[in-house]
Amino acid sequence: SQELEQSPQSLIVQEGKNLTINCTSSKTLYGLYWYKQKYGEGLIFLMMLQKGGEEKSHEKITAKLDEKKQQSSLHITASQPSHAGIYLCGAPRGGNTGKLIFGQGTTLQVKP
């Protein structure tokens, strides 16, 4: 089984709607990274969370790490077609090396 489980696996929403993607870990998270990937392209860093209860926002995207540091959520407010893509959560393994393991990803489609 995956060490990081993302849900849902895929999501189709109407433009303007809010949505949430979850990332659950079987181990305590000592950091959680969110990346976005467009088809055929590399991963773009979105946000990093480290402390239990931490919340960060960038434009219309908000990410949270729960107090127990085993679950993170990514929330998009008033979705736009530009938000479409694959969202991946990653957790560091191996101290401050940048080595990450990833969830399976959540594919988001936004219908105009």
Add this chain to the structure above:
Amino acid sequence: DAGVIQSPRHEVTEMGQEVTLRCKPISGHDYLFWYRQTMMRGLELLIYFNNNVPIDDSGMPEDRFSAKMPNASFSTLKIQPSEPRDSAVYFCASSPGSSEAFFGQGTRLTVV
């Protein structure tokens, strides 16, 4: 900096042929990672280097895969001989170790 540069972007080869993927990390980054992405298995870490030295190659699937980093600005991932099941997108990423990893655009490999 131009970011992590991978070449080629696309590679189509016949089964049994040798394939070499190339990566130029971001200058000053001490860590370099090779990942493979497939629909079935998601994004998997194959191997990573610290200061040009391989640290963890436990993700390398078979002896047919090998990776080198002869200097701080260049790394290769070689598959010999290639098989159809090696078809995937291969990503190179680099990190300074204290923050997120930066990904290249990937090499889409198709083995026919």
